[in-house]
Amino acid sequence: MTAFDGLTPGTWTLDPAHTAAGFTVRHAGISKARGQFGEVEGTLVVGEGASELRFEAVLKVASITTGNPDRDNHLRSADFFDAETFPEIRFVSTEVRGDSLVGDLTIRDVTKSVTLDFSYEGTATDPFGTYRAGFTGETKISRKEFGLTWNAALEAGGVLVSDEVRISIESEFVAPTAA
Template sequence: MNNTNWSIDNAHSEIAFKVKHMMISTVTGHFEDFQATAKTHGYNFNNASFQFSAKTASINTKNKDRDAHLKSDDFFNAEKFPELKFTSKSFNGDELIGDLTIRDVTKEITLDVDFNGIAVDPYGQTKAGFEITGKLNRKDYNLTWSAVTEAGSIVVSDTVKLVIDVQLIKQS
């Protein structure tokens, strides 16, 4: 069977993260500039290969000061490290394993995947939908800035939850 190429439908996808703030609330952010592709055997996504990248300067948490801090060397250093990247190693339909590179650190990460199926939209495009979740320790990727409040609360949690909703378009 021939390989099938897929690309991300940016209008119907979101790459988001959630981080505890002061350990009492959760801040959600996302990347606005991202790309992704997949290669499958026909329409079978088992053992598909996935590539993903996001521009770190496109981070958006709905707070300009916080976004500027996240783009600084305390976190992503968007000037020196303009992209974060993910390259898959394996996908079995439920788990996506691959290498995630943030800044100058590459580590293997396992993501949980709900494959929502394949459908043809009203314009004749074949699309595939996924809900992907996972966790990482930000300090593993040299995102090490930390502070403690006067009351002793940690300002930013080390644990980052990933919430990724992806729609792929089959390429002709």
């Protein structure tokens, strides 16, 4: 990412209807389990250059969905995210480095610096006259580093849930009203 053509300075608002924040983990060593967060909030603050770009996203833990209600409830429990005690996951960028966005990810009150492979997808005006910008980002984390340590041993060896979690976000932002 070297240019942000079309981005006007100011605070852009994340459009949750056109944003997907999800994750993928290995399950039982033989497949993948996927999920996403239905409630996402965020802002994109655009300055005069790439070094002045700031991104913040908040995921509501209670909105997690994997397509399996029992697994969703387990993920919301104290075994995993503990949605009652830690209702939000938060990412706040600290730096743009080429095609990467560096920032602080907070899960269960544990904050770690992570680097997202980050792409600016461009801008467009929709049929209703709203000016929008799109971004995608991906990273991998160790869930254990964030206190997500629950697991179950498998009879044949290994564990039920991998430590590595792939995180992805596809986001769309609405321009400041002055844009």
